[in-house]
Amino acid sequence: MSQLELRNLRxxxxxxxxxxxxxxxxxxxxxxxxxxxxxxxxxCGKSTTLRMIAGLETVTNGDVIxxxxxxxxxxxxxRDIAMVFQNYALYxxxxxxxxxxxxLKMTTDLDADERNQRVEDVATSLGIxxxxxxxxxxxxxxxxxRVALGRAIIRxxxxxxxxxxxxxxxxxxxxxxxxxxxxxxxxxxxxxxxxTHDQTEAMTMGDRIAILNHGELQQVGTPLECYHQPANxxxxxxxxxxxxxFINVESEGDRLVHKEFTYDVTGETAEAxxxxxxxxxxxxxxxxxxxxxSAVENPITADVHLVEPLGDVSHVTLxxxxxxxxxxxxxxxxxxxxxxxxxxxPEENLHLFDAxxxxxxx
Ligand code: ATP
Numbered sequence: 001m002s003q004l005e006l007r008n009l010r011x012x013x014x015x016x017x018x019x020x021x022x023x024x025x026x027x028x029x030x031x032x033x034x035x036x037x038x039x040x041x042x043x044c045g046k047s048t049t050l051r052m053i054a055g056l057e058t059v060t061n062g063d064v065i066x067x068x069x070x071x072x073x074x075x076x077x078x079r080d081i082a083m084v085f086q087n088y089a090l091y092x093x094x095x096x097x098x099x100x101x102x103x104l105k106m107t108t109d110l111d112a113d114e115r116n117q118r119v120e121d122v123a124t125s126l127g128i129x130x131x132x133x134x135x136x137x138x139x140x141x142x143x144x145x146r147v148a149l150g151r152a153i154i155r156x157x158x159x160x161x162x163x164x165x166x167x168x169x170x171x172x173x174x175x176x177x178x179x180x181x182x183x184x185x186x187x188x189x190x191x192x193x194x195x196t197h198d199q200t201e202a203m204t205m206g207d208r209i210a211i212l213n214h215g216e217l218q219q220v221g222t223p224l225e226c227y228h229q230p231a232n233x234x235x236x237x238x239x240x241x242x243x244x245x246f247i248n249v250e251s252e253g254d255r256l257v258h259k260e261f262t263y264d265v266t267g268e269t270a271e272a273x274x275x276x277x278x279x280x281x282x283x284x285x286x287x288x289x290x291x292x293x294s295a296v297e298n299p300i301t302a303d304v305h306l307v308e309p310l311g312d313v314s315h316v317t318l319x320x321x322x323x324x325x326x327x328x329x330x331x332x333x334x335x336x337x338x339x340x341x342x343x344x345x346p347e348e349n350l351h352l353f354d355a356x357x358x359x360x361x362x
Contacts, residue, residue: 004030004053004159004191009062011048011215022048024215025062033189035182037206039196040238045215046195050161053193055079066158079159082152086164088144090136090151096123097132100150122150125184142173149181153188160185160192166201178205199239203227211235233358236282236351242315244282245325248355251276260321261300265347272362273352279361282351285315288327289344290335300343304335318343 011023023045030036038046051057053064055076063072071079082103090099101119104110110118123129126146136144145165152160165181166174182205185192196202202209203223211218211226211234219231223239230236236244249256249263254270256263256279263281265273273279291299302318302325309331316327316335320343327343335341352361 003032003065003067004193005063005065006049006053007063007065009049009052009064010060011045011052011057012060021215023052026212026215026217028210028217028220030191030193033191035185035192035194035205035207037194037196037202037209038212039199039202039206039209040212040218042197044212046197046212047163049212050083050163050193050195053159054081054083054161080157081159081161082155082157083161083163084145084148084152084165086167088136088148088168090144090147092136095133095135096128096139096147096150099136099147100154103151103155118154119150122154125153126150141169142177145169145177149184153184157190160190162192162194164196165194167196167198181205200241203239209239211238213238230351230360232360233280233282233353236353236360240284242285242326242328244284244351245288246353247281247283247320247323247325249279249281251279256281258320258323260323261298263298263300263345265350269347269350269352269362276354276361278355280353280355280358281345282353283325283345283349284351285326285328287346287349288325288329289346290316290327290329290333291342291344296342296344298344298347300345302341302343304337304339304341306337307335 006026006028009023009026013020013022026049038049040046048057052059055074059072063070097119100122101115104115104118120129123132126149128143128146131139131143166177169177178201194205206223208220208222209226210220213234219226219235226235226239230239247258249258251273254265254274256265300320302320305317305319308315312331313328314331316329318325318327353359354361
């Protein structure tokens, strides 16, 4: 286990005279044993970052440091890293035993009995000891993924790199493997970078998450920090499901003005937006209250467009004039389509951003 540091890591691709900046000067330090999830939309540079750490892609600029040593100029096999891919990359002509043991055979001088014992120990820790003599085509997706994990674990590397390892599994298995993988990483305590575009995976698995957009790091923090104190509108919209609602308003003194409503803010919020001009008001679906009467502060009138009952919670799509919002309300509440309701956005739950830059104001 070891600290992993990315210093000013940059990757430019040139093609057809164009320069694509895939990774834009990323600075990131992982503590010993940390599970860091690198998350962001398709094309934001996640895989390229991971491939530079692994040595599968050259860097345009910057450094990859493991422990105290720069590995930037080392070949992939000289870096003490094990990588798990989404397509498992198992050898089809090898059994589970051979697939797991293969890396060990190449890199250590253990004799055959010792190797076999290690393979069996790892297979047992992953619950696949019954499958040691099966070939990949005889295994389910989840079992193949466990073999791929076994092959990484057995090498006892300084760093694990995982590129969307659960994305080929069905939803139920993905949820189960998410928990198992997190528990396994906790036990092994190996510094891990885990790439995904799935914010739920990021929130549930990461000790910290690093959110990337257009090659630039937007925020690095614990899942709850990123959820409660997003660094900008992009992070606010990316983390949380259903996504945060955004409404463009004009700030006039300590009042936020929209065609359909006005909202009076107080204290720090008022200071943050005083005469700021165009502001994007953010409210999470779970923070919208649907109230019965209009005797509340800053009431907002809406009509119910659609209700999706999920059991414990219902997602309600609402129209505030031409603006469409989503609220997550307790499942017991019932609504009619077209029904007029009053909404309340509690001031302590409001997020406010500069409408043009997306920078967080509050
Ligand atoms: P996804 O989730 O879709 O895999 P990603 O976040 O992993 O996306 P990357 O695959 O790292 O994104 O790609 C980042 C950017 O770099 C994209 O614009 C992509 O088109 C570009 N890119 C990646 N590899 C190359 C390459 N070999 N040549 C040219 N451009 C590339």
